[in-house]
Amino acid sequence: MYYKLKRILAPIDFSAQDEQIITFLSAIARMVDVEEIFFLHVIPQDHWTKEPGYSTGQSIEELLESKFATGVAEHFKDHPTQIHFRIKHGSKAETIVTYAKNKMIDLIAIGKKRFRPDPSPKPVPEEALKYSHPIEFLTSSPIVEKESSGYLVRKVANMSPCSMLIIPENLPATISHVIVPVDFNDASKVAMEKAYEISFQSANNPKIDCLHVFSAPINGFHTGMNYKDWIDSIAEGRRRAFEDFFKKTRIPERSAVNCKFIHDPEGDSAKVIARYAQQIKASAICIGTEGRSFLASLILGDVAERLLAYELRQPLFIIKDRTKNIGFFDALFKL
Template sequence: MYQIKKIIVCLDQSEMDKTLVKFATFIAKSNQSKKIYFTNIIRNLSIPKDVLAEFPNLIDNMVEERKSQMKQVVKENQDPDFNISTAFIVREGQLSKKVLKLANEKSADLILVGKKTSIPGSGVISQRLARRASCSLLIVPENSQPKVKKILVPSDFSDYSKDALEEAIEITEKNDGKSEIVCQNVYSVPSGYHFTGKSYEEFSEIMLMHAQVNYKKFIRKIDTKGHTITPLYTRDEDDDPVVDILNKAKEIEASIIIIGAKGRTAATALFIGSLAERLIQINNKVPLLVTRPKGKNAGIIEYILEI
């Protein structure tokens, strides 16, 4: 996986900003990143022309005020001993469009956004960013703590699952091998199993065996760099693998969930995968990293048309 050199952090003047600044510092320190862009997007301003004529510095003053507030929250929540180049960017417009445009301009490696459940404020539209960003996206629920003690990687043994597991291995490398990686496969018993003459439990064993064989093939393609990967197989009983993933994350006290974005070509760029889509929707407890090989999102065509 590529090194995270440039990080975009989406602030919105809420309590969520403190958590995001701490996460950004944690990530930048472990990756020896070069720059963090703290950004705030002001929603479209509808200020009459006659008002602007009377107060020509109104918008400039508003922008400077936002930048001052951002600088203050960063100063209060960033490790004072950590020195990294920072920039403070305030723009006007639609949230996801402006963040995507900024990520493209700065050739960002990671976008960092918050996920709110109780904190007031608009936040940032994570799903839209995950679909269209040309880099990875980290979604941080409120009150999360920046740590990587246990990493949960849901896997269907595909190429994008490979991306996610390689990212987990890279994180473990940077954490001096102190992170524990759990690779979870959620399998199910097909509804027509009874036509085979097998019982539900018998066919469940067959599906489990196939999952174990596929994992062995999958892991042979990956350089684990000497780190232990713990495979975990979960039988889906309610046709909702995301619930199984989140339950397992809670059970093992996962620090982060890492999943690969499905889109890798022009035809699939806007489809990050139903699993990732639903994880983004309903997960509000565990930081979620949606990985995408930098520059691989051919959805840039739609992005250009929409900006």
């Protein structure tokens, strides 16, 4: 029996990207057996604003819920998946992760916006100038803004007790070609099986390509041997390793999965994966992550974390084994 996505959590912020997230999740819910989708809007504790419902007598929660219901109804019309909308107050990342833990969520689907630098400095508000010690406002900084643009996504991904789906702003029309980076461990096995499951149950039957990025350590290079032959010999060994690895999966058809082997001379697997996905116009990337210890099993693998730093044009699935992480997550929040 394959790993199922029964419950999905989707943080929303009522931005333009929410429409894409809702549309994409409605398509996923038709691909796999999704029982419930929880849409969550987090209001920061220090957020203050005028009461939007002053003239209508409605609270901010009631107005947001009404707006959400209007936007989501059409996408899940006559659909068996149960839809929930919740509003929470608190720190965004911690609230999202805690909610995922409490609801035993299988997948967090979160949008990642593109980096848009603001070249002009922001003026100091006139109100601040009335004080004897004016509030100091920093001018915009492309470096800081680029770092903060994906901060919430990276923080949630590292803390999440379950798998993640990072949704870019410009989504492909269909999921027709999925790349699965593999390094022959259990996490790669789970990612391959999940990609196959989605492909097998999908009406458009997307193509799955595994990608193994390898390096050739110079200290293993024998003097007198042609360097290209040395690379080819390593690649051949990795091909044999993949065949042995595939036999351990629950994928019945060998023809269902191809594997590409790429030499990485720079030692940056994430960059190779991102470039390859762009080159072949892949429509999704699915990567497994698994730590070497009980503590590390909650934290992202190095390649997965570095992939989050790139502005990928494809949805990125990060597959975690929730059953291995939930115990540590419980202990973490009791500290």
